[in-house]
Amino acid sequence: MTRTIHLSLDINGGRYDLDVEPRVTLLDALREHLALTGTKKGCDQGQCGACTCHVDGKRVLSCLTLAAQVEGRQVTTIEGIAAENGELHPVQAAFVEHDAFQCGYCTPGQIMSAVACIREGHAGSDEEIREYMSGNLCRCGAYNNIVAAVREAAEMA
Amino acid sequence: MRDFSYLRASSADEARQAALQAGSALLAGGTTLLDLAKCGVMEPETVVDITHLSGLGGIEVDANGARIGALAKMGEVADNVGIRAAFPAVSESLSLAASAQLRNMATIGGNLLQRTRCSYFREPAVFPACHKRNPGSGCSAMGGITRNHAVLGTSDTCIASYPGDLAVALVAFDAVVELGGRTVSVDDFFLLPGNTPERETVLERGEMITAITVPSSAAATNSTYLKVRDRQSYEFAAASAAVGLEFEADGRTVRDIRVALGGVATKPWRVRGVEQALIGKMLSLETVETASRLAMEGAVSHGANRYKIELAPRVVARAILKVGGLA
Numbered sequence: 496m497t498r499t500i501h502l503s504l505d506i507n508g509g510r511y512d513l514d515v516e517p518r519v520t521l522l523d524a525l526r527e528h529l530a531l532t533g534t535k536k537g538c539d540q541g542q543c544g545a546c547t548c549h550v551d552g553k554r555v556l557s558c559l560t561l562a563a564q565v566e567g568r569q570v571t572t573i574e575g576i577a578a579e580n581g582e583l584h585p586v587q588a589a590f591v592e593h594d595a596f597q598c599g600y601c602t603p604g605q606i607m608s609a610v611a612c613i614r615e616g617h618a619g620s621d622e623e624i625r626e627y628m629s630g631n632l633c634r635c636g637a638y639n640n641i642v643a644a645v646r647e648a649a650e651m652a
Numbered sequence: 653m654r655d656f657s658y659l660r661a662s663s664a665d666e667a668r669q670a671a672l673q674a675g676s677a678l679l680a681g682g683t684t685l686l687d688l689a690k691c692g693v694m695e696p697e698t699v700v701d702i703t704h705l706s707g708l709g710g711i712e713v714d715a716n717g718a719r720i721g722a723l724a725k726m727g728e729v730a731d732n733v734g735i736r737a738a739f740p741a742v743s744e745s746l747s748l749a750a751s752a753q754l755r756n757m758a759t760i761g762g763n764l765l766q767r768t769r770c771s772y773f774r775e776p777a778v779f780p781a782c783h784k785r786n787p788g789s790g791c792s793a794m795g796g797i798t799r800n801h802a803v804l805g806t807s808d809t810c811i812a813s814y815p816g817d818l819a820v821a822l823v824a825f826d827a828v829v830e831l832g833g834r835t836v837s838v839d840d841f842f843l844l845p846g847n848t849p850e851r852e853t854v855l856e857r858g859e860m861i862t863a864i865t866v867p868s869s870a871a872a873t874n875s876t877y878l879k880v881r882d883r884q885s886y887e888f889a890a891a892s893a894a895v896g897l898e899f900e901a902d903g904r905t906v907r908d909i910r911v912a913l914g915g916v917a918t919k920p921w922r923v924r925g926v927e928q929a930l931i932g933k934m935l936s937l938e939t940v941e942t943a944s945r946l947a948m949e950g951a952v953s954h955g956a957n958r959y960k961i962e963l964a965p966r967v968v969a970r971a972i973l974k975v976g977g978l979a
Binding site: 498500540547560563612626 | 701
Protein backbone atom coordinates (compact mmCIF):
# COMPACT_ATOMS: atom_id res chain seq x y z
CA MET A 496 0.00 0.00 0.00
CA THR A 497 2.02 2.93 -1.22
CA ARG A 498 0.21 6.22 -1.30
CA THR A 499 2.17 9.04 -2.81
CA ILE A 500 1.48 12.73 -2.64
CA HIS A 501 2.42 15.30 -5.20
CA LEU A 502 4.71 18.10 -4.05
CA SER A 503 6.02 21.19 -5.74
CA LEU A 504 9.07 22.51 -3.91
CA ASP A 505 11.08 25.72 -4.22
CA ILE A 506 14.72 24.74 -3.85
CA ASN A 507 17.62 27.13 -4.52
CA GLY A 508 15.25 29.34 -6.50
CA GLY A 509 14.12 26.53 -8.83
CA ARG A 510 10.83 24.62 -8.88
CA TYR A 511 10.92 20.86 -8.41
CA ASP A 512 7.91 18.58 -8.80
CA LEU A 513 7.93 15.14 -7.23
CA ASP A 514 5.65 12.34 -6.06
CA VAL A 515 6.67 10.82 -2.74
CA GLU A 516 5.29 8.89 0.19
CA PRO A 517 4.17 11.29 2.95
CA ARG A 518 6.87 9.98 5.29
CA VAL A 519 9.70 11.11 3.01
CA THR A 520 11.89 13.66 4.75
CA LEU A 521 13.26 16.75 3.06
CA LEU A 522 16.69 15.12 3.32
CA ASP A 523 15.61 11.99 1.44
CA ALA A 524 13.68 14.04 -1.10
CA LEU A 525 16.81 16.06 -1.86
CA ARG A 526 19.20 13.13 -2.03
CA GLU A 527 17.10 10.26 -3.37
CA HIS A 528 14.52 12.00 -5.53
CA LEU A 529 16.16 15.20 -6.74
CA ALA A 530 19.85 14.17 -6.97
CA LEU A 531 20.86 17.08 -4.75
CA THR A 532 23.40 15.03 -2.82
CA GLY A 533 25.37 17.93 -1.35
CA THR A 534 23.20 17.70 1.78
CA LYS A 535 24.56 14.78 3.80
CA LYS A 536 22.88 12.09 5.86
CA GLY A 537 24.80 11.51 9.09
CA CYS A 538 22.77 10.22 12.01
CA ASP A 539 19.31 10.74 10.40
CA GLN A 540 18.05 11.42 13.94
CA GLY A 541 18.58 15.13 14.43
CA GLN A 542 21.76 14.82 16.41
CA CYS A 543 24.68 15.57 14.07
CA GLY A 544 23.76 18.55 11.86
CA ALA A 545 25.16 17.06 8.61
CA CYS A 546 21.79 17.58 6.91
CA THR A 547 21.45 21.28 7.78
CA CYS A 548 19.57 23.32 5.15
CA HIS A 549 17.78 26.66 5.23
CA VAL A 550 14.00 26.94 5.12
CA ASP A 551 12.83 30.53 4.62
CA GLY A 552 16.36 31.60 5.53
CA LYS A 553 16.49 29.74 8.86
CA ARG A 554 18.81 26.79 9.47
CA VAL A 555 16.93 23.54 10.12
CA LEU A 556 17.60 19.80 10.10
CA SER A 557 16.28 18.29 6.88
CA CYS A 558 16.25 14.78 8.42
CA LEU A 559 13.52 15.81 10.88
CA THR A 560 11.53 17.83 8.35
CA LEU A 561 8.96 16.23 6.07
CA ALA A 562 9.28 17.23 2.41
CA ALA A 563 5.52 17.88 2.54
CA GLN A 564 5.99 20.48 5.27
CA VAL A 565 8.15 22.79 3.15
CA GLU A 566 5.76 23.21 0.26
CA GLY A 567 5.33 26.96 -0.10
CA ARG A 568 8.62 27.64 1.71
CA GLN A 569 11.98 28.60 0.21
CA VAL A 570 14.55 25.84 0.66
CA THR A 571 18.28 26.55 0.28
CA THR A 572 20.88 23.78 0.19
CA ILE A 573 24.66 23.82 -0.08
CA GLU A 574 24.26 23.72 -3.89
CA GLY A 575 22.49 27.07 -3.72
CA ILE A 576 24.87 29.36 -1.88
CA ALA A 577 27.74 30.01 -4.33
CA ALA A 578 27.32 32.85 -6.83
CA GLU A 579 25.93 32.01 -10.26
CA ASN A 580 29.36 32.55 -11.81
CA GLY A 581 30.70 29.83 -9.53
CA GLU A 582 32.44 32.15 -7.12
CA LEU A 583 32.36 30.56 -3.66
CA HIS A 584 30.26 31.96 -0.85
CA PRO A 585 32.56 33.78 1.64
CA VAL A 586 31.95 31.02 4.21
CA GLN A 587 32.91 28.34 1.67
CA ALA A 588 36.06 30.32 0.79
CA ALA A 589 36.93 30.70 4.49
CA PHE A 590 36.56 26.92 5.04
CA VAL A 591 39.02 26.31 2.18
CA GLU A 592 41.39 28.99 3.44
CA HIS A 593 41.43 27.60 7.00
CA ASP A 594 41.40 23.92 6.05
CA ALA A 595 38.25 23.60 8.18
CA PHE A 596 37.68 19.93 7.46
CA GLN A 597 39.38 16.58 7.16
CA CYS A 598 37.06 13.99 5.60
CA GLY A 599 34.57 16.67 4.56
CA TYR A 600 31.39 14.76 5.28
CA CYS A 601 30.05 17.22 7.86
CA THR A 602 31.22 20.24 5.82
CA PRO A 603 28.04 21.09 3.86
CA GLY A 604 26.07 21.09 7.11
CA GLN A 605 28.79 23.09 8.88
CA ILE A 606 28.78 25.69 6.11
CA MET A 607 24.99 26.01 5.96
CA SER A 608 24.91 26.33 9.75
CA ALA A 609 27.75 28.90 9.72
CA VAL A 610 26.09 31.06 7.05
CA ALA A 611 22.97 31.24 9.25
CA CYS A 612 24.98 31.66 12.46
CA ILE A 613 26.69 34.75 11.03
CA ARG A 614 23.41 36.12 9.68
CA GLU A 615 21.76 35.65 13.11
CA GLY A 616 24.52 37.73 14.71
CA HIS A 617 25.74 34.80 16.82
CA ALA A 618 29.36 34.76 15.61
CA GLY A 619 30.75 37.61 17.72
CA SER A 620 33.43 35.62 19.55
CA ASP A 621 35.01 32.17 19.47
CA GLU A 622 32.95 31.24 22.52
CA GLU A 623 29.71 32.33 20.87
CA ILE A 624 30.60 30.53 17.63
CA ARG A 625 31.27 27.30 19.56
CA GLU A 626 27.94 27.61 21.39
CA TYR A 627 25.86 28.42 18.32
CA MET A 628 27.61 25.83 16.11
CA SER A 629 27.20 23.06 18.71
CA GLY A 630 24.52 21.34 16.63
CA ASN A 631 27.10 20.42 13.98
CA LEU A 632 29.37 17.55 14.94
CA CYS A 633 32.72 16.87 13.24
CA ARG A 634 34.05 13.43 14.03
CA CYS A 635 37.46 14.30 12.54
CA GLY A 636 37.69 17.02 15.17
CA ALA A 637 38.40 19.98 12.87
CA TYR A 638 36.66 22.30 15.33
CA ASN A 639 39.52 24.76 15.83
CA ASN A 640 39.79 25.43 12.11
CA ILE A 641 36.00 25.56 11.73
CA VAL A 642 35.82 28.25 14.43
CA ALA A 643 38.64 30.18 12.71
CA ALA A 644 36.85 29.99 9.35
CA VAL A 645 33.51 31.13 10.81
CA ARG A 646 35.21 33.96 12.69
CA GLU A 647 36.98 35.21 9.58
CA ALA A 648 33.83 35.00 7.46
CA ALA A 649 31.90 36.85 10.19
CA GLU A 650 34.50 39.60 10.31
CA MET A 651 34.29 40.05 6.54
CA ALA A 652 30.45 40.03 6.48
CA MET B 653 9.63 4.97 9.87
CA ARG B 654 6.23 3.46 9.11
CA ASP B 655 4.30 5.31 6.41
CA PHE B 656 1.35 7.51 7.33
CA SER B 657 -1.13 9.70 5.58
CA TYR B 658 -0.51 13.42 5.60
CA LEU B 659 -3.12 16.10 6.18
CA ARG B 660 -2.26 19.78 6.04
CA ALA B 661 -4.78 21.48 8.33
CA SER B 662 -6.26 24.70 7.00
CA SER B 663 -7.86 25.76 10.29
CA ALA B 664 -7.42 25.05 14.00
CA ASP B 665 -10.87 23.45 14.07
CA GLU B 666 -9.95 21.12 11.23
CA ALA B 667 -6.77 20.17 13.13
CA ARG B 668 -8.73 19.44 16.32
CA GLN B 669 -11.28 17.37 14.41
CA ALA B 670 -8.50 15.35 12.78
CA ALA B 671 -6.73 14.94 16.11
CA LEU B 672 -9.86 13.30 17.56
CA GLN B 673 -9.24 10.25 15.37
CA ALA B 674 -7.27 7.45 17.03
CA GLY B 675 -3.84 7.08 15.44
CA SER B 676 -3.53 10.71 14.47
CA ALA B 677 -0.75 13.01 15.63
CA LEU B 678 -0.32 16.75 15.28
CA LEU B 679 2.88 17.83 13.54
CA ALA B 680 4.46 21.18 14.39
CA GLY B 681 8.28 21.41 14.49
CA GLY B 682 8.53 17.64 14.05
CA THR B 683 11.62 17.32 16.21
CA THR B 684 9.90 14.94 18.64
CA LEU B 685 7.34 13.26 16.39
CA LEU B 686 9.67 12.39 13.51
CA ASP B 687 12.50 11.45 15.85
CA LEU B 688 10.31 9.02 17.78
CA ALA B 689 8.67 7.74 14.59
CA LYS B 690 12.14 6.86 13.28
CA CYS B 691 12.91 5.04 16.56
CA GLY B 692 9.70 3.03 16.17
CA VAL B 693 8.31 4.50 19.40
CA MET B 694 5.53 6.47 17.70
CA GLU B 695 3.63 5.00 14.77
CA PRO B 696 1.04 7.57 13.71
CA GLU B 697 -1.44 6.59 11.02
CA THR B 698 -2.22 10.20 10.15
CA VAL B 699 0.07 13.17 10.59
CA VAL B 700 -1.80 16.46 10.82
CA ASP B 701 0.49 19.33 9.81
CA ILE B 702 -0.46 22.49 11.74
CA THR B 703 2.56 24.55 10.67
CA HIS B 704 0.65 26.33 7.93
CA LEU B 705 -2.03 27.66 10.32
CA SER B 706 -2.02 31.39 10.93
CA GLY B 707 -2.83 33.07 14.25
CA LEU B 708 -1.08 30.52 16.47
CA GLY B 709 2.33 32.19 16.46
CA GLY B 710 3.50 35.52 17.75
CA ILE B 711 4.89 36.78 21.04
CA GLU B 712 3.28 39.65 22.95
CA VAL B 713 4.83 41.16 26.07
CA ASP B 714 3.25 43.97 28.10
CA ALA B 715 3.16 45.13 31.73
CA ASN B 716 0.88 42.24 32.72
CA GLY B 717 2.98 39.51 31.23
CA ALA B 718 3.75 37.54 28.09
CA ARG B 719 1.56 35.60 25.72
CA ILE B 720 3.45 33.21 23.48
CA GLY B 721 1.64 31.57 20.57
CA ALA B 722 1.91 27.78 20.41
CA LEU B 723 3.64 27.87 17.03
CA ALA B 724 6.30 30.43 18.04
CA LYS B 725 9.71 28.82 17.60
CA MET B 726 12.03 28.22 20.56
CA GLY B 727 14.76 30.37 18.99
CA GLU B 728 12.35 33.20 18.27
CA VAL B 729 11.19 33.31 21.90
CA ALA B 730 14.76 33.01 23.25
CA ASP B 731 15.85 36.06 21.23
CA ASN B 732 12.70 38.14 21.83
CA VAL B 733 13.70 41.47 23.41
CA GLY B 734 10.59 41.66 25.62
CA ILE B 735 11.02 38.10 26.92
CA ARG B 736 14.71 38.68 27.62
CA ALA B 737 13.92 41.80 29.64
CA ALA B 738 10.90 40.57 31.62
CA PHE B 739 11.63 36.82 31.83
CA PRO B 740 15.39 36.21 31.54
CA ALA B 741 15.06 32.66 32.94
CA VAL B 742 12.59 31.78 30.16
CA SER B 743 14.91 33.15 27.48
CA GLU B 744 17.96 31.40 28.97
CA SER B 745 16.16 28.07 29.36
CA LEU B 746 15.50 28.13 25.62
CA SER B 747 18.97 29.36 24.56
CA LEU B 748 20.58 26.57 26.55
CA ALA B 749 18.32 23.86 25.08
CA ALA B 750 18.97 21.66 22.04
CA SER B 751 20.89 23.18 19.10
CA ALA B 752 20.37 26.29 16.98
CA GLN B 753 18.79 24.19 14.21
CA LEU B 754 16.38 22.42 16.56
CA ARG B 755 15.45 25.75 18.17
CA ASN B 756 14.53 27.10 14.73
CA MET B 757 12.22 24.12 14.18
CA ALA B 758 10.69 23.23 17.52
CA THR B 759 7.62 25.20 18.62
CA ILE B 760 6.69 26.27 22.13
CA GLY B 761 3.60 24.06 22.15
CA GLY B 762 5.60 21.10 20.90
CA ASN B 763 8.33 21.77 23.41
CA LEU B 764 5.84 21.25 26.26
CA LEU B 765 4.70 18.02 24.63
CA GLN B 766 8.13 16.48 24.16
CA ARG B 767 8.04 13.09 25.79
CA THR B 768 9.37 12.38 29.25
CA ARG B 769 11.76 9.75 28.07
CA CYS B 770 14.86 7.68 28.75
CA SER B 771 17.24 5.82 26.47
CA TYR B 772 15.42 2.52 27.12
CA PHE B 773 12.13 4.10 26.00
CA ARG B 774 13.82 5.13 22.72
CA GLU B 775 14.91 1.59 21.78
CA PRO B 776 11.86 -0.68 21.53
CA ALA B 777 13.65 -3.31 19.44
CA VAL B 778 16.39 -3.82 22.03
CA PHE B 779 14.37 -3.10 25.19
CA PRO B 780 10.78 -4.27 24.71
CA ALA B 781 9.89 -3.75 28.38
CA CYS B 782 8.67 -0.22 29.01
CA HIS B 783 5.55 0.68 31.00
CA LYS B 784 5.42 4.05 29.27
CA ARG B 785 5.45 2.58 25.74
CA ASN B 786 3.50 -0.52 26.55
CA PRO B 787 1.74 -0.42 29.96
CA GLY B 788 2.28 -3.58 31.97
CA SER B 789 5.34 -4.69 30.00
CA GLY B 790 7.91 -3.86 32.69
CA CYS B 791 10.77 -1.40 32.97
CA SER B 792 14.21 -1.91 31.47
CA ALA B 793 15.67 1.06 33.31
CA MET B 794 15.24 -0.37 36.82
CA GLY B 795 18.54 -2.08 37.52
CA GLY B 796 19.98 -0.72 34.29
CA ILE B 797 22.12 2.31 33.52
CA THR B 798 20.39 5.08 35.45
CA ARG B 799 22.83 7.99 35.35
CA ASN B 800 20.27 10.26 33.64
CA HIS B 801 17.15 9.03 35.41
CA ALA B 802 15.00 10.96 37.86
CA VAL B 803 15.34 11.01 41.63
CA LEU B 804 12.10 12.92 42.32
CA GLY B 805 8.51 12.06 41.44
CA THR B 806 9.35 8.51 40.37
CA SER B 807 7.08 5.50 40.75
CA ASP B 808 7.44 1.73 40.55
CA THR B 809 6.53 1.92 36.87
CA CYS B 810 8.78 4.72 35.59
CA ILE B 811 11.89 6.67 36.52
CA ALA B 812 12.39 8.59 33.26
CA SER B 813 13.44 12.19 33.79
CA TYR B 814 11.54 15.10 32.24
CA PRO B 815 14.23 16.39 29.86
CA GLY B 816 12.92 19.85 28.92
CA ASP B 817 14.21 23.21 30.12
CA LEU B 818 11.50 25.72 29.17
CA ALA B 819 8.76 24.14 31.31
CA VAL B 820 11.04 24.35 34.35
CA ALA B 821 11.22 28.13 33.95
CA LEU B 822 7.48 28.25 33.26
CA VAL B 823 6.45 26.42 36.46
CA ALA B 824 8.67 28.73 38.49
CA PHE B 825 6.73 31.77 37.27
CA ASP B 826 3.17 30.37 37.33
CA ALA B 827 2.71 30.15 33.57
CA VAL B 828 -0.58 28.91 32.14
CA VAL B 829 -1.26 26.72 29.11
CA GLU B 830 -4.18 27.72 26.89
CA LEU B 831 -5.92 24.73 25.32
CA GLY B 832 -8.55 26.52 23.29
CA GLY B 833 -11.55 25.72 25.50
CA ARG B 834 -9.78 25.73 28.88
CA THR B 835 -6.62 26.86 30.64
CA VAL B 836 -4.37 24.84 32.95
CA SER B 837 -1.35 25.93 34.99
CA VAL B 838 1.88 24.48 33.60
CA ASP B 839 2.42 22.82 36.99
CA ASP B 840 -0.92 20.98 36.69
CA PHE B 841 -0.46 20.34 32.98
CA PHE B 842 2.24 17.73 33.67
CA LEU B 843 1.34 14.51 35.47
CA LEU B 844 3.42 12.31 37.74
CA PRO B 845 4.00 8.81 36.31
CA GLY B 846 2.20 6.96 39.12
CA ASN B 847 0.64 3.84 37.63
CA THR B 848 0.04 5.51 34.25
CA PRO B 849 3.45 6.64 32.96
CA GLU B 850 2.10 6.58 29.40
CA ARG B 851 0.02 9.64 30.29
CA GLU B 852 2.36 12.61 30.76
CA THR B 853 0.00 15.59 30.51
CA VAL B 854 -3.67 16.40 31.01
CA LEU B 855 -4.10 17.06 27.27
CA GLU B 856 -7.10 15.15 25.96
CA ARG B 857 -7.44 13.70 22.50
CA GLY B 858 -8.65 16.44 20.15
CA GLU B 859 -7.17 19.21 22.30
CA MET B 860 -4.37 21.45 21.10
CA ILE B 861 -2.15 23.93 22.90
CA THR B 862 -2.89 27.38 21.46
CA ALA B 863 -0.72 29.63 23.65
CA ILE B 864 1.21 29.97 26.88
CA THR B 865 0.85 32.98 29.16
CA VAL B 866 3.31 34.04 31.84
CA PRO B 867 2.30 36.70 34.40
CA SER B 868 4.79 39.48 35.12
CA SER B 869 6.49 39.61 38.51
CA ALA B 870 9.54 41.26 40.00
CA ALA B 871 10.96 37.78 40.65
CA ALA B 872 10.57 36.84 36.98
CA THR B 873 12.43 39.99 35.91
CA ASN B 874 15.32 39.18 38.26
CA SER B 875 15.70 35.54 37.26
CA THR B 876 18.12 33.05 35.78
CA TYR B 877 18.24 29.50 34.44
CA LEU B 878 21.33 27.57 35.47
CA LYS B 879 21.98 24.31 33.60
CA VAL B 880 24.76 21.93 34.63
CA ARG B 881 25.57 19.09 32.26
CA ASP B 882 28.20 16.67 31.05
CA ARG B 883 28.97 18.72 27.92
CA GLN B 884 29.07 22.51 27.66
CA SER B 885 26.41 22.67 24.95
CA TYR B 886 23.76 20.59 23.17
CA GLU B 887 23.16 18.28 26.13
CA PHE B 888 20.39 17.59 28.61
CA ALA B 889 20.71 18.85 32.17
CA ALA B 890 22.34 16.69 34.83
CA ALA B 891 20.56 19.20 37.05
CA SER B 892 19.15 22.64 36.32
CA ALA B 893 17.39 25.37 38.26
CA ALA B 894 15.12 28.25 37.31
CA VAL B 895 15.26 30.85 40.04
CA GLY B 896 13.71 34.30 40.44
CA LEU B 897 14.14 36.63 43.41
CA GLU B 898 12.62 39.85 44.73
CA PHE B 899 14.06 41.65 47.77
CA GLU B 900 12.29 43.89 50.25
CA ALA B 901 13.29 47.56 50.17
CA ASP B 902 16.34 46.81 52.34
CA GLY B 903 17.85 44.89 49.44
CA ARG B 904 18.69 41.84 51.58
CA THR B 905 15.45 40.35 52.89
CA VAL B 906 13.63 37.98 50.55
CA ARG B 907 10.13 39.14 49.63
CA ASP B 908 9.44 36.64 46.84
CA ILE B 909 11.45 33.73 45.51
CA ARG B 910 10.70 31.07 42.90
CA VAL B 911 12.65 27.86 42.50
CA ALA B 912 12.09 25.01 40.05
CA LEU B 913 14.29 22.06 39.11
CA GLY B 914 15.05 20.31 35.84
CA GLY B 915 16.95 17.14 34.95
CA VAL B 916 16.18 15.41 38.25
CA ALA B 917 12.42 14.82 38.32
CA THR B 918 9.73 13.07 36.31
CA LYS B 919 8.06 16.44 35.61
CA PRO B 920 9.10 20.11 35.86
CA TRP B 921 9.62 20.37 39.62
CA ARG B 922 8.67 23.46 41.61
CA VAL B 923 10.30 23.37 45.05
CA ARG B 924 8.05 25.42 47.31
CA GLY B 925 9.85 24.09 50.39
CA VAL B 926 12.98 26.01 49.39
CA GLU B 927 10.92 29.11 48.64
CA GLN B 928 9.09 29.02 52.00
CA ALA B 929 12.36 28.54 53.87
CA LEU B 930 13.78 31.74 52.40
CA ILE B 931 10.84 34.15 52.31
CA GLY B 932 11.35 36.80 54.99
CA LYS B 933 14.96 35.72 55.57
CA MET B 934 18.14 37.71 54.96
CA LEU B 935 19.98 36.13 52.07
CA SER B 936 23.38 34.72 53.01
CA LEU B 937 25.54 31.84 51.86
CA GLU B 938 24.46 29.84 54.91
CA THR B 939 20.69 30.44 54.63
CA VAL B 940 20.81 29.67 50.93
CA GLU B 941 22.77 26.43 51.30
CA THR B 942 20.55 25.21 54.13
CA ALA B 943 17.33 26.02 52.26
CA SER B 944 18.59 24.51 49.00
CA ARG B 945 18.94 21.09 50.61
CA LEU B 946 15.16 21.05 51.01
CA ALA B 947 14.93 20.74 47.22
CA MET B 948 15.71 17.04 47.56
CA GLU B 949 12.91 16.23 50.00
CA GLY B 950 11.56 12.81 49.04
CA ALA B 951 14.40 12.05 46.61
CA VAL B 952 15.08 8.38 45.84
CA SER B 953 18.09 7.25 43.83
CA HIS B 954 18.39 4.21 41.58
CA GLY B 955 22.11 3.53 41.53
CA ALA B 956 24.13 5.71 39.16
CA ASN B 957 21.83 8.74 39.45
CA ARG B 958 22.69 9.12 43.14
CA TYR B 959 24.99 12.05 42.30
CA LYS B 960 21.96 14.18 41.38
CA ILE B 961 20.90 14.30 45.03
CA GLU B 962 24.20 16.01 45.84
CA LEU B 963 24.37 18.08 42.66
CA ALA B 964 20.88 19.58 42.47
CA PRO B 965 20.95 21.51 45.78
CA ARG B 966 24.30 23.00 44.76
CA VAL B 967 22.83 24.11 41.43
CA VAL B 968 19.86 25.65 43.28
CA ALA B 969 22.15 27.45 45.72
CA ARG B 970 24.40 28.81 42.96
CA ALA B 971 21.41 30.11 41.03
CA ILE B 972 19.91 31.81 44.11
CA LEU B 973 23.24 33.40 45.01
CA LYS B 974 23.57 34.65 41.44
CA VAL B 975 20.17 36.38 41.29
CA GLY B 976 20.74 37.60 44.87
CA GLY B 977 23.95 39.33 43.82
CA LEU B 978 26.05 37.19 46.18
CA ALA B 979 27.96 35.20 43.54
